[in-house]
Amino acid sequence: MSSQPEPDGKLLEVEHLKLHFPIRDGIIFDRQVASVHAVDDVTFDLIEGETLGLVGESGCGKTTLSRALMRLLEPTDGTVRFRGKDVTHAGHKQLEPVRRDMQMVFQDPYASLNPRKRISQIIGLPLRLHGAPRDSIENRVRELLEKVGLHPEHLNRYPHEFSGGQRQRIGVARALALEPRLIVLDEPVSALDVSVQAQIINLLDDLQDEFKLTYLFVAHDLSVVRHVSDRIAVMYLGKLMEVSPAEELYTKPIHPYTGALLAAIPIPDPRENRRRERIVVGGEPPNPINPPSGCVFHPRCPRATDICRTVEPPLARYPSGHLAACHHPMNVTEDEIRAAERDETSPHGCGDELPKDSLETVSLPGSAGAS
């Protein structure tokens, strides 16, 4: 496939993306005995200028997915198009110009900066690699430091002279250096103290406005992403469970897994916390080498019935544009269920059957004071 014109505002298009890690065994004959289904048929778009929050617990494949989009890993199947251009299997040379436009900020601000390089070298490296004239680099680095709220005089310091929050600012400055269109933020505040988290989130917000950036914000729980996201995708065991406009996910979670994630977050308000009915989901995420049949969440789901064990639910599109892959959705009315349609982003292997009922007899785990 060759380069196509950029379709209406879609910066990144991901179609039926799969990434399986092979597990090999054998002494003489090296053969593949199984594979880890890290990302299993995921489809979504990123619209220019938006922030998509990607949420899931450890092992759900969110980091693998973000690395596959950056083409740090090569997908097993499916396509990734960046600005209309297929980069799924692009080689080094073809990726070079694309990488200018997509940058990444990593989770651990201690491990992601080379301890033996000065800040000027760390932030200046992407500029040098992409051929910026030597004498312009220092000015540009000063400018970037100022943008992320650090003193330009810090230019010649080493990473160890900075706190965690300041280091994360340096990581952000490095990502900004080439004026990218897309920044993948892989848990950018998880390693920071709460008071500092708020500073970094506000900074990311300002930079997005100023440079018209598109963010993919990866996180392991639903509290932080809410403040940055326009839409949120919830992932479990390599699959998308729910994709929703950001605010609606909190007031009206449709998938029971999202409900469980929301209910599990303790609310920093003792009275509210005592009042709220909480269902603690038992068990742990299953092994992605041998995922459960049907809906991958069924072994832990309080609403699971026979159909959940056998048929993988398609992503149903509800009238508000909210997608959820569940046979027994929560918080939806009869009318909304009747109006639901099978979304074209549903995985290939799933059933056609749309939900018929909402099982309203079951109490809703996620409705935590959210009405």
Place this chain on the structure above:
Amino acid sequence: MPEPLLSVRDLEVSFATDEGVVQAVDGVSFDIGQGEILAVVGESGSGKSVSAMTLMGLTRSPNARFSGSAMYKGEDLISASDERLQDVRGAEIAMIFQDPMSSLNPVQKIGAQIVEQIQAHEALPDAQARERVVELLERVGIPRARERIDSYPFEFSGGMRQRVMIALALSCDPNVLIADEPTTALDVTIQAQILQRIRSLRDETGAAVILVTHDLGVVADIADRVAVMYAGRIVEQGSLDDIFYDPQHPYTWGLLGSITRVDKPRPARLPAIAGLPPSLADRPEGCHFRPRCPHEFAKCTEVPPLEARVEGGQHLDRCWLTVEQKRSDREVLPGEIGLRSKEGAPA
């Protein structure tokens, strides 16, 4: 309050380092009674973990200096000999560490690790000790405990390993359980399971729990009383409701204001606390929070004592503002507690 189980007074811990003397804990005092859960809250470097570990003698080293006391059953733990502490640790006071990945021995079966601890404190034959381990593992919610007892730590997930850590801590029926960020390394659904487990164990055994955490959500979920620490000092201490609904220290307001909540409409902008916590080797004089505090005034260069300023006498804080000033200044929006931004402070 009845006779406290553990009573800490004026605890000070400092370490000699290349950068100078680091005063990690500076005059910490608190009591904890039977069956009580005390949360010690603070950010990295606030001294919360050092305080907890010092009670177990885990910070002893040639570079460390201690003063103050920690009275447990009429005995001071701070000045106790290493031999005496060996007997106390595990049996009377036990600890759950933050990182279940690195706090278990990777080359020893989990059952053997727990049996070792039991037999260090009690003369129990192997078979009986093993039987107790199976019971413990079942109690903390590990399925098929009889089979899993012979597994190595790498065969467990993070949540299961943390359960093993809890079983290990409970193996000799301790009276005080110190949990240092027990759920920080875990996913939220697993965190909810572990917190529920700690709460029900407290109900069953009547142990006192000191929970060290940075997460005010966890605190609201489980604690009875709260101590907020900043730069080595307790800046505010009170009941759960005191801290959440009538907080007296501006740092507490800032902490409460900067947490993201999933049950309220989202604010346009997250209130952040400007600036950074001070280096422990070079702390500002007087109130340590002064450089980041928008309500700073002349008196703040003197150290405010930790005392009851609110009526009632159980709610203590270290801030010179009057109670009336605090109650009007802490609202950033009507009904919402937070810290105003400080003019001219570095971002």
